[in-house]
Amino acid sequence: MSWKKLNRLLITILIIVYIPTIIKATHNRAGEITYVQLSDNYVRAIVTTYTKTSSSSADRDTITISWGDGTFSAAGRTNGNGTEFPNDIKKNIYIAEHQYPGRGTYDLGMVDPNRIDNILNIDPPNSVNIPFYIQSTITLFNTTFQGINHSPILLQAPIDFACLYQTFTHNPSAFDEDGDSLAYELVIPLMDRNLPVPNYLYPNQIKSGLNNNIYLDQFSGTFIWNAPQMAGEYNIAIAIYEFRKGILIGKIIRDMEILVQESCSMNSPPVISTTQDTCVIAGTFLEIPILINDADVGNKGGFVKVEAAGAPFVIMNNASVLFPPGFNKPLINGKFIWQTNCTHIRKEYYNVTIKATDNFFDTTGLSTTQTIRIKIIGPPPIDLKSKIINNQIELNWTKPYACDFDSTHFRGFSVWRKIKSQSIIQDTCNPGLEHSNYQKIAYLINSYQLQNYFYIDSNIIPGQLYCYRVQAEFAKISTAGFPYNFVGSLASNESCNYLQIDKPILLNVDVINTDPNLGSIGIKWAKPNPNFFDTIAHQPPYTIKLFYSNPNGSLSEIVSYTKTYSSYSNVLDTNFTHKNLSTDQFPYHYLVQFLSSDGFIAQSDSSESIFLKVKNLNGNVQLSWSNNTSWSNYLFSIFRKEENSVQFDSIGQTNTTQFIDLTAEQQQKYCYYVTSFGSYGFQGIDSILINHSNISCIKVMDDSPPCCPKLSVKGSCDENNNAELYNTLSWNNPNVDCPIKDVVGYEIYKLNKSNQRELLIKINDPTRLNYIHEYTIIEPLCYEVISIDSSGKQCESPINICANYCPAYELPNTFTPNGDGHNDIFKPIKNKFIERVEFQVVNQWGELVFRTEDPNLNWNGTNLKGSILSDGVYYYSCKILPYPSTQPLKDLMIKGFIELLKGK
Template sequence: MKMYKFIALVVISCCTLNLEATHNRAGEISFIQLSDFSIQATITTYTKASSTAADRDSLIINWGDGSSSTVLRSNGSGELLSNNTKRNYYIATHNYPGRSTYKISVMDPNRVDNILNIDPPNSVNIPFYIQTTVSLLNLQFQSPNRSVQLLQAPIDFACVGVVFQHNPAAYDADGDSLSFEFSVPLMDNNLPVPNYIFPNQINPGINNAIMLDSQKGTFTWASPQKAGEYNIAFIIHEYRKGVRIASTIRDMQIFVRQDCSKNTPPVITSAFDTCIVAGTILELPITVTDPDTLSLGSKIKIEVSGAPFFTSPTMVLMALTSYTTSPINAKLTWVTDCSLVRKEFYTLVIKATDNILDSTGISSLHTLRIKVVGPAPENLQSEADSKSIKIKWNHPYACTHFPDYFKGFSVWRKEGSSNIPLDTCNPGLQASSYKQIAYLVNNFDGMNYHYQDSTIVEGKFYCYRVQAEFATTSQSGFPINFVSSLHSNETCNSLPLNIPVLLNVDVTQTDSLLGEISVRWTKPSPIEFDTIKFKAPYKTSIYFKTKNNQWEKILNSEHSYNSYSSIIDTIFHHTRLNTAHLQYSYYVELLSTPLNEHFSDSADMIFLSTQGSDRSLTLNWNAVTPWTNYKYDIFLFNNNTLVFDSIASTNLNTFTIQKLTNELEYCVYIKGYGAYGVSRFEKPLINHSNISCATAIDNIPPCCPKLMVSDPCDDELQTPGLELKNKLSWTFPDICKADDAIGYKIYAYYNKQQKLIQTIENVQTQTYEHFLLDSIPECYLVTTYDLAGNECINVDSVCIEYCPIYNLPNTFTPNSDGHNDLFKPFPYRFIDKVEFKVFNRWGNLVFQTENPDILWDGKSSSGSRLSDGTYYYTCLVYYSGLLVHSNPTNQLNGFIELRSGQK
């Protein structure tokens, strides 16, 4: 913060050289990505037209890669607007060294004077700074990055006591999603203007509030309380597939006037957000009235802006655009086609202004969003053969004639029927229970589009829907920026049932040796099984396997039949199994003459595993079956009644039983409910899992505390080393409870090695003082532990930035009077050693030591007494341990006056 203040003073002082250079009102930077590494940037500024001395025919643009350019104004001497304002464009291109994210910025020395909410009354001395952040995209796989276009000028007018609204009419040609947020105006990179206050803080109160709609970008001020000029700033973020790819800061100015307080803004009546199907004609009636027409004789005019006026086909306004008498009845017409389909809304801003003031009037805004969605494919039908289901739908599709955008169809499937109403504002099946099975389908048989689904099984009822897919194309031909149409009608069908069908794989006994599973199946449908083609005699067999093993025939499961009618639905009990630890799978084989094989789909038993934890049991189970398991009941053995109780139901394959008692064993099983979705088969199909047991154990560590360390750096130093200590204290976050903790363990790090230095067995104690008698620790951490020995994990260590102190005197008197006889440092701390050397006036070394206490008695290293005089010393100081310092040593140099009375 101190650095920011210093920079601000420097920048401001540089700008006070020309107090007449009042200049900038508003602006922003936009860009277009031209290639992988090049962009074209446009700087748009709005300046005070009468400030000719500060007029800029060029600006310096910083590209964010360490380079800058001087950019000439591209629209001559600028475009004069009303209210002493001029609009200026500066356009330049730049090549970057590589793909990255760059911050493009411009700083101009002066804003206009008398801005009420920027360092009043010194706003003229505050630099004007705007920036835009751009991420260069890989154009092989993505479309170029184009910044948001702000179609409404950043100069607007408000009235004291009247609600004010402004919308920038933001438009992103790439269809990227936009969001808006407030920002403080800047004077340099990451440097806010000084003494900025938001407009609602000038004469604050309940009638003075501001708001920014984060989706539409509408700024509302209800309402201004003081006349004058204000500046606000906001950031527009652009996102593509949830990733931010650009951010633009707009700095804008609002003129608040006092002489319109008795004027009432016009009233706009029109539609709100709407969604339409491409190919339809959108007609939006607009009515504008002015309550002041009779009392003040004012007239009104209507203006519209926004994305629909920059598309093709373009929106058309049918109304007079000049001032006219209230009311105005207008109409917006948009003849849409498939090229307008996109995921994001188009924003439209309707503005009505009266002429009650001299150069402008009071305005009202009405902002609405319009989404254009792709039409649904029509007349979806299905037909089944022996192995697949064929779906077909009408050709041509409504958007077939837009091949650069319409890419094909996606096919979606589910088991069973679902009623999904069309929602023109939320197209697509992505959030439904349907699953996509094919993408970008364009198969055409001369009459219809079609798709053949062969990834299906007998006995299930399949339902389908189709939707169109749109996408732009990258420079290398890759489809990007996908968006889906409305979905088609639903069609459902199933395969002819000419195979046996499994109905149950039910665990009836759990044991590691004597486990049992009941397997039930039914023969093929007599209507769909061709007994002329597949003749008697018939033979049935059941096969089984465990995980990672081969299929085996169950020898005693074979049965022979002389006619189809004599085949009976069978329940087979498979015995002597390890159902406690293994999962078993089954299928049924039907043999007909001449040697035709008909196999059922395989089905697994529900295999349950349990894991004990702290006062809980976690259950996980799985089973791959041709039917759909839609619900599971969970049964827990009651040790009091000695029966299993139903305790919960779920449609998931996992569940946690809570509030158990540790060290007790609990046994559970799962009861599954399934169905084929075909009326021929009963519902539900009930199958049980194995019984699984586990013990609830305390294996969850207590919550970790948050550690704070107070080091001795701020303490007054008295006696070296003895009083040095680090004070540790810790607390628990609000969301954390350490109910079962019984104590703490304190660790210190020495040379990056962790060492336990203390165990505290009282959980109420939350402080500790560590005296630094020997070595110096770099970091600390404190953990909790419980009765089971669980110790908390993921605890953050706290490292200490020590403050070594080592200072030397400049004189001593070694005359054996008991006072100041030894040259030694003042009290010091955190010093490991020194390289202390003393030189006489001729540069000869006379004394040296590595003892940080030095204790020089005025004699040379050979023991002879030195004469009085001035000596030069050097002292290389080594800090203790691995202290948190960029430099572990410090070099001291100086002079020593030796005064012993010896000549």
């Protein structure tokens, strides 16, 4: 038997068992199921319900839990006879444990046959007969690698009081011990597994209007109802989703009751003044002032009681609020205090719900709820420094770190690096370097010597300026020590360093002239820095060689340039113009070698000339270029000139390798080039390196198809004469309504029922926007209008529109098949848009004499054997099958008589 069948059987059994008391057994108000994964497949479920104290006949000391794997367990109440509260409310807690057969995702459920009666928004007025069902979903993890899964716990009770015409707020104060992310959604309460209650209305649907709105904040869980318009009892359900690494791992559906009071409409709610969000570094003593006021001071409802709920009150080293107990006269000054420490660090906010309730009624009154969100983050590592050791960069920072011994969740440090320095703004609400320009190069570093943690970066290029930051990493761990739910601290200070340069450095690969055969490129480089090049170990003579290649060839030496120098100081010539190149066809790569007498070779990194390509794109010009250089280009300027102009003008800048010229005119020829601005980012080299691309020219042509017109067709439904049928076509002018304004004419096509296309007319005037199509055929017609631009391109994906037509079919009652050429054939008087008929003729004895499915009939007065029939009265029946129409025939079956008169 399936789980669903078992669950429905359980509901049936429960209802049968409680039939004798069902009339009095108004019972369940609210509840939810939470859970704890104790080991791989072992779970503890906690079912919390809120019931009607006075419904003693329906009181349950034991309930049944459905575990979602086809099994059920009895769970006894663990809080005695239940905890009673004012307003006829009792809280019940039931606990049971279960061993699942294996890992997976399961739905836990609990059903009771009775809700309370008179719930306004659940199948009114029959809510007492609707089962109460609460459900939660658990995903069982491999605890060795993934950790355990606790459901969120809900620290605010699911029963609250509202007042007619007053804004109501509630927050469940959910807290996830594992640090998983939570999201909230308003859903329909359940009566069975995944089965919503019938005839449910959201609270704002009862006396709906502009003054009746509900809203649930999906991030904080705060529910706002502004404002109730009818007093009574309501139920809502809030689904609380649990995510880990962006994957849904659990869900709780809380069924909640809201009691809307009527006689408090003149009462004002308390007002809470405090902060909403705050983010602090672990170790901070947090003190948040809270001020409570009420406009009804001195009148009924003028005293206020303050309560607080939330995760900071239930974890270790917990927080507290300082308020006088019970109801007090405003103004009431209080505070939230919390000595935070490293065990409190987590990615998610802690929610603290402050609830202020006045004493308008005997035991309760109008409430106001405000949620304070608090994030505790890790402190930054202190005093990061860098130094060069053995051609590597060593980083050091202070040990002990503020949380390396105080938090069971501290996992080590991550190291982040970028080229060149960057200042950052430390955001205590969004710590970490994940969204900065730094790249993570090392993770979970814990190495230390004496009073310093350290890390050595050996993956470095001489001359590059490397800048570093370090952040601490925190995470939960599985039973085998595998981390999950990581969160980073604030970043350390920045420290930068670089290895000195002992090789030549390319500075320019600059296109001087663009030509198919006579192009030229200027190359410039810097020789190795004499302060770091070992002229003792590598003695003269020194030889400089320059190499090049294009994309289609291998590296070749420019022999004409190779030079030898007798001493290092004589090496002065670091420029060369490479000529006779096809600079309009492709880019060129270059590198420089510096050779000493002992065979040592110091070689530069290669760099490529910027190669620009241009093409037409939707009536504009798209520029794209290569960018393969040993330095970093951070800006590109784009220059353009018209065909007959000498002067290039700047038309824009970008930091990418693409640019679209939106100002180019059609049929005009333009030439373009790009200037790059770059830098190596370290000392001793020109700070700005400027290079130019080849010149690339293009004639601007609109290569995009024109926009299709929007067609409408008006049929001649009222026209009775088949010979005068016509359809009126009209369309918009794409030159007015579309960005591409190059339409010069149109082609009008008709499509028959077989979707065959036939050109009706070609219009060479883009301002003509209508056409009348006269036709004699009686089949439905559809049309397309295709626009054509100045280069002959047609618009793509035109929409065919079919004419509205009115089927008509009418028969005569006499014909004279005597061969005189007049009225010899029996055929319809009207025959419009009829696809098929089932036409039969019988004689006076009921014998079939003629039949056809052709709507034209064309009966010549002979019988089925071809014999001529005698004069007389014949009877027909005709079932009419028209083409589908928006205006169908009223009569699809007609019957009548036909008088056949040969007159001879």
